[in-house]
Amino acid sequence: xxxxGEAAARERLTRMTVPPGALGQVAEVGVQLSGLAGDxxxxxxxxxxxxxxxxxxxxxxxxxxxxxxxVTHQMVANFLAGxxxxxxxxxxxxxxxxxxxxxxxxxxxxxxxxxxxxxRPGTADMTMGPAMTLAEARAAVVAGxxxxxxLVAAGNRLLVTGDMGIANTTASAALVSAFTGTSPEVVTGxxxxxxxxxxxxxxxxxxxxxxxxxxxxxxxxxxxxxxxRALESSPHAAADDPLGALAAVxxxxxxxxxxxxxxxxxxxxxxxxxxxxxxxxxxxxxxxxPNASQAWIAGHRxxxxxxxxxxxxxxxxxxxxxxxRVGEGTGALLAAPLVAAAAxxxxxxxxxxxxxxxxxxxxxxxxx
Amino acid sequence: xxxxGEAAARERLTRMTVPPGALGQVAEVGVQLSGLAGDxxxxxxxxxxxxxxxxxxxxxxxxxxxxxxxVTHQMVANFLAGxxxxxxxxxxxxxxxxxxxxxxxxxxxxxxxxxxxxxRPGTADMTMGPAMTLAEARAAVVAGxxxxxxLVAAGNRLLVTGDMGIANTTASAALVSAFTGTSPEVVTGxxxxxxxxxxxxxxxxxxxxxxxxxxxxxxxxxxxxxxxRALESSPHAAADDPLGALAAVxxxxxxxxxxxxxxxxxxxxxxxxxxxxxxxxxxxxxxxxPNASQAWIAGHRxxxxxxxxxxxxxxxxxxxxxxxRVGEGTGALLAAPLVAAAAxxxxxxxxxxxxxxxxxxxxxxxxx
Numbered sequence: 001x002x003x004x005g006e007a008a009a010r011e012r013l014t015r016m017t018v019p020p021g022a023l024g025q026v027a028e029v030g031v032q033l034s035g036l037a038g039d040x041x042x043x044x045x046x047x048x049x050x051x052x053x054x055x056x057x058x059x060x061x062x063x064x065x066x067x068x069x070x071v072t073h074q075m076v077a078n079f080l081a082g083x084x085x086x087x088x089x090x091x092x093x094x095x096x097x098x099x100x101x102x103x104x105x106x107x108x109x110x111x112x113x114x115x116x117x118x119x120r121p122g123t124a125d126m127t128m129g130p131a132m133t134l135a136e137a138r139a140a141v142v143a144g145x146x147x148x149x150x151l152v153a154a155g156n157r158l159l160v161t162g163d164m165g166i167a168n169t170t171a172s173a174a175l176v177s178a179f180t181g182t183s184p185e186v187v188t189g190x191x192x193x194x195x196x197x198x199x200x201x202x203x204x205x206x207x208x209x210x211x212x213x214x215x216x217x218x219x220x221x222x223x224x225x226x227x228x229r230a231l232e233s234s235p236h237a238a239a240d241d242p243l244g245a246l247a248a249v250x251x252x253x254x255x256x257x258x259x260x261x262x263x264x265x266x267x268x269x270x271x272x273x274x275x276x277x278x279x280x281x282x283x284x285x286x287x288x289x290p291n292a293s294q295a296w297i298a299g300h301r302x303x304x305x306x307x308x309x310x311x312x313x314x315x316x317x318x319x320x321x322x323x324x325r326v327g328e329g330t331g332a333l334l335a336a337p338l339v340a341a342a343a344x345x346x347x348x349x350x351x352x353x354x355x356x357x358x359x360x361x362x363x364x365x366x367x368x
Numbered sequence: 369x370x371x372x373g374e375a376a377a378r379e380r381l382t383r384m385t386v387p388p389g390a391l392g393q394v395a396e397v398g399v400q401l402s403g404l405a406g407d408x409x410x411x412x413x414x415x416x417x418x419x420x421x422x423x424x425x426x427x428x429x430x431x432x433x434x435x436x437x438x439v440t441h442q443m444v445a446n447f448l449a450g451x452x453x454x455x456x457x458x459x460x461x462x463x464x465x466x467x468x469x470x471x472x473x474x475x476x477x478x479x480x481x482x483x484x485x486x487x488r489p490g491t492a493d494m495t496m497g498p499a500m501t502l503a504e505a506r507a508a509v510v511a512g513x514x515x516x517x518x519l520v521a522a523g524n525r526l527l528v529t530g531d532m533g534i535a536n537t538t539a540s541a542a543l544v545s546a547f548t549g550t551s552p553e554v555v556t557g558x559x560x561x562x563x564x565x566x567x568x569x570x571x572x573x574x575x576x577x578x579x580x581x582x583x584x585x586x587x588x589x590x591x592x593x594x595x596x597r598a599l600e601s602s603p604h605a606a607a608d609d610p611l612g613a614l615a616a617v618x619x620x621x622x623x624x625x626x627x628x629x630x631x632x633x634x635x636x637x638x639x640x641x642x643x644x645x646x647x648x649x650x651x652x653x654x655x656x657x658p659n660a661s662q663a664w665i666a667g668h669r670x671x672x673x674x675x676x677x678x679x680x681x682x683x684x685x686x687x688x689x690x691x692x693r694v695g696e697g698t699g700a701l702l703a704a705p706l707v708a709a710a711a712x713x714x715x716x717x718x719x720x721x722x723x724x725x726x727x728x729x730x731x732x733x734x735x736x
Contacts, residue, residue, distance in 0.1 A: 017446055018453050019560035024671070024691025026702075066728040074725040078385055083718030085386050091716065092709040192387035192728070303392070321689065322706075323392025334394075337705045338690075341460040348459065350451030357442040360434040360560070 002035040002294060005042070009034035012041070015351040025319065029297060029342035036268050036295055041347035045158035045270050048095040048336045049151050050329040051260055052079055052086060052162030053144065055103030055252035056122030058131060059209070060167040064202040065191060069122075072166045073106040079164070079328070080111045086162055086328035093336045095160060100147055102140050103165075103252030117143040119252055126174065126209040126249045137247035137255050144259020145266070152267050158336060159264045160299070162329025163277040165253045169304060172280035174206045174249035176306035178215040178238035179283040180313045189276070189304035192325070206249075213248035242287035250284070257281035258288070265292035272339060274332035275302035275325065279310030286314055297339055299332030300324060370403040370662065373410070377402035380409070383719040393687065397665060397710035404636050404663055409715035413526035413638050416463040416704045417519050418697040419628055420447055420454060420530030421512065423471030423620035424490030426499060427577070428535040432570040433559060437490075440534045441474040447532070447696075448479045454530055454696035461704045463528060468515055470508050471533075471620030485511040487620055494542065494577040494617045505615035505623050509656075512627020513634070520635045526704060527632045528667070530697025531645040533621045537672060540648035542574045542617035544674035546583040546606035547651040548681045557644070557672035560693070574617075581616035610655035618652065625649035626656070633660035640707060642700035643670035643693065647678030654682055665707055667700030668692060 009031040014020060023030070033042040054076050060069045078084045079099050090097045100115045101108050105122035108114060119140045123131035132140075148159060165171075169191035177187045188203040210216040215237050238245035246255055258281040264271035265285075273282055273296050286293050298311055300320035311318060319335040352359040377399040382388060391398070401410040422444050428437045446452045447467050458465045468483045469476050473490035476482060487508045491499035500508075516527060533539075537559035545555045556571040578584040583605050606613035614623055626649040632639035633653075641650055641664050654661050666679055668688035679686060687703040720727040 016453075017443065017451065018694055021561060022692060022694040023453070024693070026690055026692065068726050068728075071726050074723070075385065078718060078723045078725055081718070081723070083385065083716070083723050085384075085391070085713055085717050088712045088716040089709050092705055092712050193389060319690065320687075320706075322394055322687065324390060324394065325392070326386055326390045330391075334706055334709060337460055338688075338702055341457050341702060344456045344460050345453055348451070348456040349453050350446060350449070355442070355446045355449070355451050357446055358436050358439050360436075 001038045005038040005040055006031050006035040008040035009346060012346060016349045017352055017355050017357050018349060023345065025317065026338065026342045026345065029339055030346045032297065033270060033343050034346065036270060042343045043157060044340050044343045044347065046340055047156055048093065048158035048160055049098060049156040050086060050090055050095050050160035050162045050333055051098050051100055051147055051151065052164055052329055053100045053102055053253035053256035054164040056105035057165055057167035057171055057251055058123045058125035059127060059170050059205060061125050062127055062205045064170045064205055065167050065194060066198065067166045067192060069105060069166050072164055073104055075164050076104060076108065080113055084328060085326050085330050086333065089330050089333040093333055095333055095336060100256055102143055102256040115147060119143065123251055127205055127212065130248045131250055132247050132252065134243060134247045137243055137250065140252045140255030141259040144256035145263035148260045148263025148267060152269050157269060158339060159260060159269055159271040160329050160332045160336060161257045161260055161271065161274045161278040163253050163257060163327050165251055168251050168253060168277050170202055170206060171249060171251040171254060172277045173306045174209055175245060175280040175283060176310050177206060177210060177217060178245050178249065179287065180309045181217040182309055183217060184210060187306040187309060189306060209249050215245055215248060239287050242284045246284050254281045258285040261285040261296060262289055262292055265289065265295035268295065270297055270339065271295055272297050272299040272332040272335055274299055274329045275327055276304035276307035277327060279307045282314055283310055299335035302331060369406045373406040373408055374399050374403040376408035377714060380714060384717045385720055385723050385725050386717060391713065393685065394706065394710045394713065397707055398714045401638060401711050402714065404638055410711045411525060412708050412711045412715065414708055415524055416461065416526035416528055417466060417524040418454060418458055418463050418528035418530045418701055419466050419468055419515055419519065420532055420697055421468045421470055421621035421624035422532040424473035425533055425535035425539055425619055426491045426493035427495060427538050427573060429493050430495055430573045432538045432566065432573055433535050433562060434566065435534045435560060437473060437534050440532055441472055443532050444472060444476065448481055452696060453694050453698050454701065457698050457701040461701055463701060463704060468624055470511055470624040483515060487511065491619055495573055495580065498616045499618055500615050500620065502611060502615045505611055505618065508620045508623030509627040512624035513631035516628045516631025516635060520637050525637060526707060527628060527637055527639040528697050528700045528704060529625050529628055529639065529642045529646040531621050531625060531695050533619055536619050536621060536645050538570055538574060539617060539619040539622060540645045541674040542577055543613060543648040543651060544678050545574060545585060546578060546613050546617065547655065548677045549585040550677055551585060552578060555674040555677060557674060577617050583613055583616060607655050610652045614652050622649045626653040629653040629664060630657055630660055633663035636663065638665055638707065639663055640665050640667040640700040640703055642667055642697045643695055644672035644675035645695060647675045650682055651678055667703035670699060
């Protein structure tokens with residue numbers, strides 16, 4: 001029972017040998033984990049595993065990034081060889097790395113740590129038609145749910161989202177625009193580091209795609225000069241048909257992550273959410289299952305503007321804000337020890353009574 | 369050689385299979401560690417140890433906190449029994465906890481993990497006279513330097529500052545006021561959570577003490593209504609005589625932490641700096657040895673206003689900002705895995721060449 005677990009955690013926090021309120025956001029994570037477990041202290045969420053969902057994007061053909069599409073495949077090989085940032089950070093925090101091929105536009109050889117779940121070899125170009133069919137989007141989400149199930153069955157107690165897909169900040173920004181009602185020009189960021197001309201083209205591509213699929217937020221009303229605000233006149237087409245929006249302008253790895261987020265929530269297993277690609281997936285997943293976000297912890301805030309918009313829309317407060325924009329799950333992995341520390345504090349910190357420490361609340365005359 | 373290590377790190381960052389600039393603040397920590405090591409990759413800074421310096425404060429008699437002074441002693445016992453937040457977080461990140469008694473106002477029994485280095489049993493009341501003599505302040509700093517030496521000799525490669533001392537946010541705020549030229553009313557915070565009346569008394573106590581010792585920043589000039597700005601007319605009495613300021617309004621544990629910061633820097637061992645008490649110590653240490661801050665990494669930003677002022681004065685950017693105000697070293701401990709991850713990334717992430725990943729810089733025609 002979520003409420004009972006949260007209440008037990010809040011009560012315990014008042015008795016722990018820590019000044020009241022002094023654990024800040026760490027305490028809030030502890031309360032969340034207790035709610036998820038329906039008990040306090042919650043289990044320490046270890047071991048952790050990062051599932052890196054990989055897929056390619058037809059919209060790459062529109063020139064939204066200077067990186068060749070082959071880099072998706074090459075980076076997957078790098079993950080499997082242990083040579084990427086996600087591997088270094090996973091080693092540091094004691095997490096396992098698995099790569100889920102839901103849509104790489106190349107045939108991958110079997111390898112330890114690679115889960116072959118390819119739905120199709122990359123999406124279609126969202127400016128020409130839907131990125132994928134509804135059935136494909138659904139299948140990719142289901143693949144993610146099943147990955148969560150298998151990873152938890154294998155003993156993992158903390159799931160971490162990861163992603164790889166050249167051009168996937170374009171698909172993510174498109175989804176964030178559609179779900180938050182924010183204009184393409186505001187949501188679009190520099191991804192891996194594009195120049196001004198590419199940034200303008202990327203925003204125009206997103207606008208074209210959203211318009212084609214009936215997902216473009218309405219323009220600001222007359223007299224409202226603040227174009228960065230969510231547009232109240234948005235038709236909410238994405239919220240009404242999240243799977244349709246995902247199929248139209250999303251990505252296979254985004255769908256897979258949405259599935260992981262739903263699967264983790266269904267299994268009451270906490271999921272640390274990485275950057276803008278995971279944020280877009282979380283918008284889809286939250287629209288499909290509003291209560292699922294109880295299981296989600298925002299690992300970090302990436303520098304992509306769409307990520308901040310997604311986090312605000314989801315009501316998630318990130319643990320880290322380090323100016324990172326790597327993807328792969330790197331930011332969320334760095335937050336994993338903080339999540340575990342939150343549970344451990346509830347389990348291991350003594351109470352004032354048990355430690356023989358005077359509580360200021362019980363000695364009101366002291367100190368003055 | 370610092371410059372060579374930093375340059376090697378910046379060069380390596382351009383070849384790693386990570387988008388340029390995408391590691392944000394983690395990359396900057398890696399550059400700093402490389403500078404400190406004079407080489408890239410720097411060693412992964414493990415194992416870590418948190419040294420919790422403990423001392424009592426004569427200013428407690430002025431009613432600056434509702435907590436009884438005995439809580440310092442009781443919390444030291446809690447640390448040694450493994451029951452405090454610092455213990456839980458240290459367990460989580462794989463760090464050892466040592467407690468250094470530089471000035472607890474009680475006789476402590478020998479115990480594993482306790483380093484007996486008492487200079488005096490608590491400071492004197494800074495509103496009545498200096499908190500300690502210059503010789504005592506110097507001895508407490510030397511004790512901290514020696515603790516750094518011994519902990520590094522024992523094999524530790526990352527030092528983490530910790531503190532315990534009821535009323536020590538009063539001494540810390542006084543030092544921050546003196547070193548940054550900010551008025552007592554602006555620097556003073558709620559510490560463990562005091563009410564409005566106690567907050568006003570605490571600020572008045574700090575003003576009295578600073579005034580008595582010739583350390584009170586000059587009032588704002590006429591026509592400058594912004595009382596929160598550092599006062600340009602500050603006499604810099606503290607900067608000119610940092611040990612004198614430490615003796616006048618500081619604390620024994622603050623002096624010990626200043627020594628740890630200096631000792632770590634001298635041994636080219638990185639030191640993760642905790643909250644406001646460590647921030648005050650860092651102001652003293654930086655005034656004594658301006659280059660020492662090359663070895664310091666700000667672990668987190670506490671909610672105490674004096675901490676933000678100290679970090680800005682020192683030019684340190686904290687890794688975490690979680691709304692914490694526990695002390696003990698808790699915030700810095702949570703940052704330790706991030707520091708280690710920064711070094712590990714430089715050591716373990718493959719280059720574009722070695723991983724066979726196309727670099728956008730070498731394929732300018734791609735993607736458009």
